[in-house]
Amino acid sequence: MKVLHVIPSISPSLGGPTTVVLNLVKALLDNGTEAEIVTTNHNGSKLLDVPLYQKIEYQGVPVWFLPYFSPPMKEFIFSPAMTKWLWQNIKNYDILDNHYLFSYAPSVAAAIARWHNVPYTIRTQGQLTSWALTQSKLRKQVYSTLVERRNLNHAAAIHCTTEAEAIDVRFYGVKAPIIKLPLGVSQVAINPQAVAQLHSKYNISPQTPIILFLSRLRHNKRPDMLIKALNLINTNFQDFHLLIAGTGEPDYVNYLKQLLISLNLTNRVTFTGFVQNEQKNLLLQGADMFVLPSVSENFSIATAEAMAAGKPVLVTPGVQLAPEIIAANTGLVVEENINALFQGISDLLSSPKLREELGNNGSTWASNRYCPNQIASNLTHIYKAIINKTGFCESEISQAQEYGSINNFDKTAMLRY
Template identity: 55%
Template sequence: MGGPPQVAMNLVWALQQLGVDAEILTTNHDGATELDVPLTQRVNYQFREDGATVPVWFMPFKRPALKEFLFSPAATRWLWQNAQNYDVLDNHYLFCYAPTCAAAIARWHRVPYTVRTMGQLTPWALSQRLVKKQVYAALIERRNLDRAAAIHCTAPSEVEDVRNFGVDTPTLTLPLGVSPLIEIEDARSLIHEKYQISDATPIVLFLSRLHPKKRPELLLQSLHHLASQGLSFHAILAGDGDPAYVKKLHTIAQSLNLSDRITFPGLVLGKLKDCLLQGADLFVLPSFSENFGIAVAEALNARLPVVITPGIQIAPEIEAADAGLVVEETVESLALAIEQLLMKPYLREKLGKNGQHLAQSRYSWQAIAQQLIPAYRAIAARQPLPKEPCFQPISCPIFDKKTQIC
C-alpha cells in the first residue's frame, strides 16, 4: 500500500532495536484483496527480505472499503479494551479510521497520543475530495490534532501546513528513514537482461504508486519530448495503482509512440526493487505533493541521481546537498533535467555520491528513532517536548508499558 505502511514498520523495528516495546495496530486491507494473516492476535510480521519482523495486531475491516478509510469495528473494540495499556499512542496518517478512532479513545482513557500527518495537510492533498475532508475535519480530525501531545512533521514545510490548517499543537520535525542498502554488484546487468534493454541504453526509473498525484503523465510527456530529439533511453515506471488509471497510462504511452521505450513492471518489491534502484541511471518523481518521499530517499541511498519537483518536501535538503535536480512542473523543465543527466555521466556520479551521503547521514531509521525516544518519554511523563533533539544512542527500555502505533 505504498510508503506510509513501510514507514510505520521500519520505525517500530528501529524503536525495538533501541529497547522500546512498540507494536502496530492496523487492518488486513491489501488493496483489492486481504492479507492472509491471523486476525485479532499479535503476529510477528516479516516485512523485509533480511528477516526483520515487527509485532502487529491485524484487525478485519468492513467492505466495501471507502478509499483508505477502512472502517473496522474490531479495531474499535480492541482499542477500547487495550489503549490504556500503553504509554503513548502514535497515530499514523489522517482521514483514516484506525488512527482517528485511536485518538478519540486515547482522550477518553487519558492516554497521550501523537499524530503523524504524512502530507495529508498539504494544499494539494486537502483539495482532493475537498468537501468530505472539510466535513471530516470539522467533526473529528481537527479536534484530534488540537488535543494531540505532539504532531510529528517530516520537514519544515509540513509544519507550515499544520499551522495553515489552524492547529497550534507542538510539533516535532524529524525526517523519515531508509532501510540499510544491500548492494547488488550485478544489478545493472540483471535489470538490462530482465527487461531486454540494450547495455548501451540508459534507464530512467519512476518507482512509486501509479497515481495522478505522482504525475506519471507529465513524465511520459517529457520522455516523448526527449524521444523526438533522438535521445536514447528506456523508462521503467514501476508501481501499481487503480487498474483504470494504469490502463490510461499504457494508452498515453502508446499514443506518444513510447511503447518500445517504456516498461510497466507493476509493483516491485525485495531484491527486484533493490536491483532497479541500483541498476538504473537516474530517478524521476514529478509529484504534486509528497510529505517526505520515501522512494526519493531510497534512490538517494542507492547513489541514484534524482530529478524531482518542489512539491516533494525534502526538495530543499536535496538542493542544498547538491544531490539532485529540483525543477519546475513543466514538460520542458523536466525534459531538460533528464536530458542533462542522460548526457553527463560525471554529473550523475557527482549527484549520486552527494545523495548517498545525505541519505546515510540524515535518513537513518536508527538516528530518527533515537530522536523520537526523548519525545515519547516526555509525552509519557506529561512533560513539554525536548527543545533540542537527542542524538545519543539509547539502548535500554524507557517505558513501563509500551508504545502503540495505529
C-alpha cells in the first residue's frame, strides 16, 4: 500500500497544518505504511529553498516539492505544475489523503483521483466551522458550488479530528463516511530544567508564573482579548508574565503591541516570534499554563501539545478540543469574553495545586488518546478497508473514547465561567 498526502504548503510559518502532516506521515512510516507528501515550495512571501520535481527527505519524511504561482488570492496557492505531476503520477499510489479545503492542490487532486479511480480522503481542518465559512463568504459559496461539495461527497471518507468537526461536516451537507480520529502528538523528552531555563532566557523572575499563548497571531485567535483580560489581572495585583509565541501580519502584530503600550503592560509581555523544535518544547515545558481564547479552532495541535507537556490549558468553546478538555479534566473552558478569561486565569494563577492536577491529567490523556503510533495504525486499517473495498462502519473507525464521553456535549454545561 502506498499513500500520497496532498497539501498546499508545508511552510513552517503555517504552524499546525504543517506539523500535523509531517508528524502523521512519520507515524505512518514508523507503522510500516509507505507514505509520501506532495506540496509546493510556498513559504509565505518567500519560497522554500528546496529542490523541485524530485523526491527528497524533508524533516525526516519523503516529500515532492513543486513550484506554484501566487494569484491575487494568496491562500489558494495555484500550481499548474501540481496538476501535471498528479496527472502523471497519481496511479503510482493506492490512496490519496488530501489536506485542507478551498485551495488548489487538494481540489485538483480530488478531481484527478476520481478520473483515475484512485480513492481519496479529505481533512477539512476546521474550514467548515460557521465562523470559517463567513470569511470570504461569497468566494467560498461559489467555490463550494463549483468544486468543493462534489469533492467532499465523492471522497471515500472525511477525516474529522473532533466530534464538533464531524457535526460541522454533516451540517454542511456532506454525505461521505466520516472518520473520527484525533491527531497524534509526540511525547518529547522531559527537561527537568525547563522552568529555570525559560525564566532565565526571557529574564523573568523565578517566582513569576508564565502564561503561554502559542499560535499564529490572527484576529480569530483573540490574543487581544487575552491581553485585555490580563490587564484586569494586573489591576488585581496578581503576578504573571505572558509569552506570545507566533507570527502574524505586521499590521496586526503592531496593533497588539500598541494595545500593550496603552494598557501599560509591555513589561509583563514578551513576543518570542516564531518557535519550533527545541525552542517550542522549552516554552511548553517551562510555562505554567497555556491559554488559547480562539473564536474558531479545529483540533488545535498546540493545545494538545501543551496537554502532552503536562500543562493546564484554558480555552474557549470555539476550540473544538474543549469537550475533551472537560471530559479529561485537563483545563478550563470559559466563555469568550474578557471577564471569563480573567476569572479562569486568575483561578489558575492562584492555585499551583490546581495547575498541577490539571497538567497531570492532560499528560495522561494525551499519552493515551493522542499516541501517534496508535492513530497511524488505526488510519492504516482505514486505508486498507477503502482500498480493498471491504467496507467499514463509522463506529468501527472512530478512535475509542474510553477515557470519558465527549459526544453530544452541551456547551453551556461545560463552561466553567
